[in-house]
Amino acid sequence: MKRLQQLLPAAMLGVLLCAGAQSPPPPGPGPTYRIIGPDGKVTYSDRMPTDPQVRTRELGRTVTAPLLAPSTAPFDLRPATAAPPPARPVGGDAPAVDVSGKPFPPGLPEAVLDVLVHQFFMQTLTETCDRLRPAFAERYHGGVRNWRDRNADILAKSNHISFARFTGEQRDTLRATARVRMAQLLPAADASAEDRMAWCDRMSTDLARRQFELVGDMRVAPILYFDAP
Numbered sequence: 325m326k327r328l329q330q331l332l333p334a335a336m337l338g339v340l341l342c343a344g345a346q347s348p349p350p351p352g353p354g355p356t357y358r359i360i361g362p363d364g365k366v367t368y369s370d371r372m373p374t375d376p377q378v379r380t381r382e383l384g385r386t387v388t389a390p391l392l393a394p395s396t397a398p399f400d401l402r403p404a405t406a407a408p409p410p411a412r413p414v415g416g417d418a419p420a421v422d423v424s425g426k427p428f429p430p431g432l433p434e435a436v437l438d439v440l441v442h443q444f445f446m447q448t449l450t451e452t453c454d455r456l457r458p459a460f461a462e463r464y465h466g467g468v469r470n471w472r473d474r475n476a477d478i479l480a481k482s483n484h485i486s487f488a489r490f491t492g493e494q495r496d497t498l499r500a501t502a503r504v505r506m507a508q509l510l511p512a513a514d515a516s517a518e519d520r521m522a523w524c525d526r527m528s529t530d531l532a533r534r535q536f537e538l539v540g541d542m543r544v545a546p547i548l549y550f551d552a553p
Contacts, residue, residue, distance in 0.1 A: 356369070389419055401445060406542055439478065448510065452520070457524060481548070486498070
């Protein structure tokens, strides 16, 4: 009996130590990190680990995912006949939120981005081809005006959503990403004048044949179904 009484405090101490290893320590003045090792064991520390084999998250801190999912595929101006699968941006444990703090509806940032790419492309088309072939300036301007008239409703709604639901920083991100994707559609920087003029002719012809319409493009469907205040 005496032997048992001697062992009980040690046993209780062991239980407490095990419980402490699985529970977060009381909050201190600095950050606390929850660490999951390669074996799945969870520990806590006030120092951020440097081992690349462990997963770490700072307690009490919410990491928001990027506004847009990364894309390496070249952009296609032609309408998509099927809605793209929803892309969940990686890099955070919470979705991106709009100016009111609410998560964006699935696909809305990408839809606004697609409209911006088209808008930037039309502007660049007229600016580039005007310089190369001024005799055909009215053809280029007329084609872009007609495109804007046909797609006016989508352009207006996308613009309204952009200013009503996106922060200034988010709009800057959309514009910068749109310019990068639009640049993929332009002639190469070292292209000859003849190649650039041939590019203008192809783009103008495709524009007249309504190859770059937003109406009917399933990528912009989230814009049509979104009710902005």
